[in-house]
Amino acid sequence: MIIIDEFQNLIEEDKNILSVFQSIVDLILKNSKVKLILIGSSVSMITSHVLSYKSPLYGRRTGSMEVKPVSFFDLKKFFPQFSIEQLIEIYGFADGIPFYLVKIDKDFWSWLEEELNKKDSFLKDEVxxxxxxxxxxxxxxxxxxxxxxxxxxxxxxxxxxxxxxxxxxxxxxxxxxxxxxxxxxxxxxxxxxxxxxxxxxxxxFLKFWFRYIYPNLSLIEEGVFDVNTIKQDYNTYLGEYSKKFVSSF
The missing domain is CATH 1.10.10.10 (Winged helix-like DNA-binding domain superfamily/Winged helix DNA-binding domain)
Known part of the structure; x- marks a missing residue:
């Protein structure tokens, strides 16, 4: 089995890579037991360059899957030591997206303050x-x-x-x-x-980023942003997305 993650990065570097993979599939993998799995996080690039009728790889896939966020109840598997209240705080930030969930290695507010103070914090340019x-x-x-x-x-x-x-x-x-x-x-x-x-x-995550990170990006980059600014508004914010949370039950 061959797994290539973030396949859109290869496409971005060289559009001809799709023709290369077409040859690999047709000449090498077609009659073998090797499975090729291409993973990408860019919906538009994967759809237009890999799955579309015009793609060199069109007609060669044996299946496709959209990986969706885990449910609120699955958060307990990531954070078995946390209370329901703490899980709600995390869910308001990360939703059920594993990429963000696995980054949180302590209670949410301590982690967030530490992350925002990092010069190379992923939060600054993630979106x-x-x-x-x-x-x-x-x-x-x-x-x-x-x-x-x-x-x-x-x-x-x-x-x-x-x-x-x-x-x-x-x-x-x-x-x-x-x-x-x-x-x-x-x-x-x-x-x-x-x-x-x-x-x-x-x-x-998008709600959180555009509400708290994007408007305060200059302060965050200067290292003078106070995480309490988020904390003081957070219950109001959680109330606004409570319908999604309730729908998890």
Whole structure:
């Protein structure tokens, strides 16, 4: 079995790598028992370059799987020593995303303070790292995500927040939904195209980052940010995503 993680990095370096892998699959692996597993975190790149009809690898996959976050109840397996209250604090930050869960090696607030004080903290550029594979110009997308993080869920509210009047932000919203960074929810009694649709961030890590990290990035980089700024607002923040938590039960 051959496993290649973050396959989009190879594509980014050399688009011809897909043709190379096509030859490997057709000439070497086809009649062998070796399994090739390609893993990627960029939805758009994996979809367009690996799974699409135009891809050199099209028609060669034997299966595909979307790895989803673990449930709230699974957090106890990561942190058996923590109380329910502590798990809720962690869930508000990391959701059920293992990549972030495994980074927390002590109680949440002690870990967060230590992480924010690191010069090379992953929190400073994590979202930029995610978005660079999905979009060419991330500035408008980041403003939209920040607006939604602060409760601006209607299209007009988002436009007012990012201070654009005539710009059509529908393509931006569509692209964000396609890479599963946001989701659009309409009332059960309305059609999918209803004007009553609302936009929400797809996971708690994005909510946390755009609410607390992005607006305070300068202070964090200067090493003068006080984690109590987050702590004082955190119960309010948790209350805003409580519907997702309740749905876990």
């Amino acid at each position: 930029d790292f995610i978005m660079k594979y999905e979009f060419e110009d991330v500035s408008t997308y980041k403003l939209i995500l920040e607006a939604i993080a602060f409760g601006k869920t209607k299209v007009n509210e988002i436009k007012d927040y990012i201070k654009v009047e005539r710009t059509d932000i529908s393509p931006y919203l569509k692209n964000l939904a396609e890479v599963k960074m946001i989701k659009r929810i309409v009332p059960i009694t309305e059609s999918e195209k209803s004007r009553f649709g609302r936009y929400y961030l797809s996971d708690n």
